[in-house]
Amino acid sequence: xxxxxxxxxxxxDRRYFSNTRDGMETVVVAAGRTYNTTALDLWxxxxxxxxxxxxxxxxxxxxxxxxxxxxxxxxxGSIQECVQPELIRVTWEFGGGVSWLTVRFVPLADGxxxxxxxxxxxxxxFSDVFGPGALGVGWDGGFFGLTIHxxxxxxxKPVESDPEWPMSPEGKAFYGAAAKAWGEAEIAxxxxxxxxxxxxxxxxxxxxxxxxxxxxxxGGA
Numbered sequence: 001x002x003x004x005x006x007x008x009x010x011x012x013d014r015r016y017f018s019n020t021r022d023g024m025e026t027v028v029v030a031a032g033r034t035y036n037t038t039a040l041d042l043w044x045x046x047x048x049x050x051x052x053x054x055x056x057x058x059x060x061x062x063x064x065x066x067x068x069x070x071x072x073x074x075x076x077g078s079i080q081e082c083v084q085p086e087l088i089r090v091t092w093e094f095g096g097g098v099s100w101l102t103v104r105f106v107p108l109a110d111g112x113x114x115x116x117x118x119x120x121x122x123x124x125x126f127s128d129v130f131g132p133g134a135l136g137v138g139w140d141g142g143f144f145g146l147t148i149h150x151x152x153x154x155x156x157k158p159v160e161s162d163p164e165w166p167m168s169p170e171g172k173a174f175y176g177a178a179a180k181a182w183g184e185a186e187i188a189x190x191x192x193x194x195x196x197x198x199x200x201x202x203x204x205x206x207x208x209x210x211x212x213x214x215x216x217x218x219g220g221a
Contacts, residue, residue, distance in 0.1 A: 016186050028119045045150060047063075056146070057074055175204055
């Protein structure tokens with residue numbers, strides 16, 4: 001790696017809040033960080049299938065407004081809004097469930113801020129076990145992959161994208177730190193500290209292979 005993951009995690013910000021959609025109670029995980037690049041380049045890194053496959057996952061489908069996408073081995077969905085280089089809204093369909101993803105590209109004086117919101121229904125036996133980290137930690141991994149990609153866009157997928165990396169010592173440290181950060185975000189939301197940190201620990205165990213699975217609900221990244 002060209003840099004330490006601690007620096008990346010420190011540059012991330014995370015929020016967790018409740019919402020409603022069509023009369024249904026939902027929760028939202030929101031993450032963001034600023035990248036030293038233009039909005040057009042960041043948009044290309046996220047939407048160009050060739051580049052996306054080098055830091056996230058291969059994608060296929062009718063990749064335009066109203067079309068459908070499919071990430072290899074992960075979520076698919078419909079493309080509901082697409083405003084270059086500002087905004088993407090899609091459904092996130094995985095394991096029989098549907099949630100909603102919004103990605104914004106915000107030009108700043110020192111680069112471009114990528115903002116992601118993942119909204120989903122409250123799922124008993126899942127949300128109360130894993131908390132916001134169930135989705136948020138996966139997106140931390142996605143932001144990390146994008147960070148590495150932007151340092152050298154021509155490089156192949158980094159070792160951190162290997163499915164076995166989370167079980168390595170460095171991978172366990174990364175996912176442990178990310179899970180704890182989402183635990184802190186849940187505490188800021190108002191969840192009692194001991195409950196939030198217990199959920200964060202359950203999430204850490206899942207991502208590092210040291211705990212129970214998420215029964216098909218995962219798919220944040």
